[in-house]
Amino acid sequence: MPDSLTREGTTTSVVLLATTPACRLSCADGTLLDRLSDQLTVLPVRDVQVVTAGGGLGADLRGVAKIARVSAGTIVVLPADLVAHTEALALLLEHPARDTGALVSHDAAAGPMRPPVRVEAGRVVAAGSSFHTVPEANATFRGVLQAGEADLASLADIAEELAELADTGKLGPVTAVETIDLLLVGLVRSGVRVRAASLGPLHADRVTGQNAADSALTRLAEIDEARVRLDTAVKEDDGFFATFFVSTWSRHLIRPAVRLKLTPNTVTGVSIGLAALAAVWFSAGTQPARVAGGVLFVLSFALDCLDGQLARYTRAFSPLGAWADGMADRLKEYLVYAGLAFGYGGTEIWYLAAAAMIAQVVRHALDYSYAGAVADAGRVGALWARPARSLLESADARHAHGVLGFAQRMERDSVARWFKKIIVLPIGERTALVAVTAAVWNARVTFLSLLVWGGIAALYQLVGRVARSAR
Incomplete structure (x- = not known):
């Protein structure tokens, strides 16, 4: 008993x-x-x-x-x-x-x-x-x-x-x-x-x-154990830029943030403020201003990483916080796009800015709609659609084939795995792309780069989603 x-x-x-x-x-x-x-x-x-x-x-x-x-x-x-x-x-x-x-x-x-x-x-x-x-x-x-x-x-x-x-x-x-x-x-x-x-x-x-x-x-x-808790607050599967150029130093801000009693949502708010300041500097149009805007935009992204690290360290997750973090990412990007377009001047650049925004919306729709479909299929499958598997089977012989199998084999290779992370143009890579192209060249180069790389990323994601769905 x-x-x-x-x-x-x-x-x-x-x-x-x-x-x-x-x-x-x-x-x-x-x-x-x-x-x-x-x-x-x-x-x-x-x-x-x-x-x-x-x-x-x-x-x-x-x-x-x-x-x-x-x-x-x-x-x-x-x-x-x-x-x-x-x-x-x-x-x-x-x-x-x-x-x-x-x-x-x-x-x-x-x-x-x-x-x-x-x-x-x-x-x-x-x-x-x-x-x-x-x-x-x-x-x-x-x-x-x-x-x-x-x-x-x-x-x-x-x-x-x-x-x-x-x-x-x-x-x-x-x-x-x-x-x-x-x-x-x-x-x-x-x-x-x-x-x-x-x-x-x-x-x-x-x-x-x-x-x-x-x-x-x-x-x-x-x-x-305390050191391990700090280490595990940093995402293992983050993007290349976030892993090697941000998390290497942002992790040292976690404990000071805890001592200051900062919440993840507070850090998210400061991150939005820095992105707004970056947009203001970008709107000035001069190269020194674009350099300053790029630095502020990267710092904004660093705080975006820190809010997640702080949430994992304190285990202070909430549905509202996750939603606010995702919405803040989109808001910051679009503020910066507007600032860059305003600083460059002319009608054509606004078309490019709008196209870049639309491309990001489509890519995020691919991600979220697929995730929702998988969740729905999982719930339905648990009830009736998924074939029952005998508890008396002595082996699981499932293997991957085709495009999906190739992708899974790539996961075992470190270089190929990082290439996969980079090619999908996650937010860290987008931040770096915007900051560097705006500081070194101009807004036109920034938007064209986003459209070309974003198109490749969307095609890669689409092929992957189709392959997984077929499986």
Whole structure:
């Protein structure tokens, strides 16, 4: 029977499976179960249900299903024999999306307590257990699984189906140690979108004996969690210009901004102000003024990076903030376009400015309409359109072909991956393009460059979207 500890003010519940002997191994905080319970007290958790009765795999799965049926909000299932950094648990528990996700490491050395998974585009697309194999695995699952509120019914159905298969021996000699591994397999194979929360340099390991526990605790002490939190505040998949010319120094502004109690939205507001000043300088039309405008526009973009870094560091995300940030990006660009056109003078330049604006609108429409279509298809597919995948399959043989396969192979090559990021002309590259062409040449060169490069980027995106849709 589970023991429950309740807290107010959050919507996440934790199911702590303390059904293996390893959870009672000793550490400085008592037992591993005690240590994990203490870690959960500093995370945004509403209640912790500790399952201690050892009724076997089927009983554990049915226990999870029962809790999922009656819960409102997100559920996190984790084993009490886990030795992990608190910051590692926070990657799921403090993520504002409260979505379905799994804690993974890109160390692909699979083992009995770290089953293989395959991660593509930030999602777990194939998951394994001692019964299920994963071709082309590139990561390992580290035992922490979160189910968003929208996926609780799927989690309950999968847990009950797996319990029946386990009780009838159809899953082979699996044990209660693999309860969470099997739940991840079931979610992935049922078409649920599972976000891959990457550990990075942090550690999270399940252990079976005292020596392994002591070794895992020693590895935890070797990592500076505060430094890792700062590092992970900087986007890993950002554009080339943002990564190498902005984030290398803007990261040092994060902690001062926290000490000054600046919010991400405040930083966004200052960024808009700098872009408006850049537009004023551009409108003067002289080369020194265009140089000053270019510098201010780059600084505006740097603050645009900082507001996201600050939001990730403080985990102060909000739908309003994300919307405001996206709208601010468009507003800043169009202010600068107007300033450049005004400074250049003449009727023709306004046609070019309008064409550049329209090109950006079309490109963003391609992005957002495709993202919305994928989300809608995912919701529908989870109900009826996506073919069900058997939980008894022992392998996932899905492979990519054609244009999409070529694009995925490019992701494995560092130079090709950065080329892909640059060619789509993200906001960092657009900022640099505007600043450099305006300062060195003039507004006409700026708008023509935006139209040519933007056209290539739109064609590349369109081909990619068609290829993914066909897949």
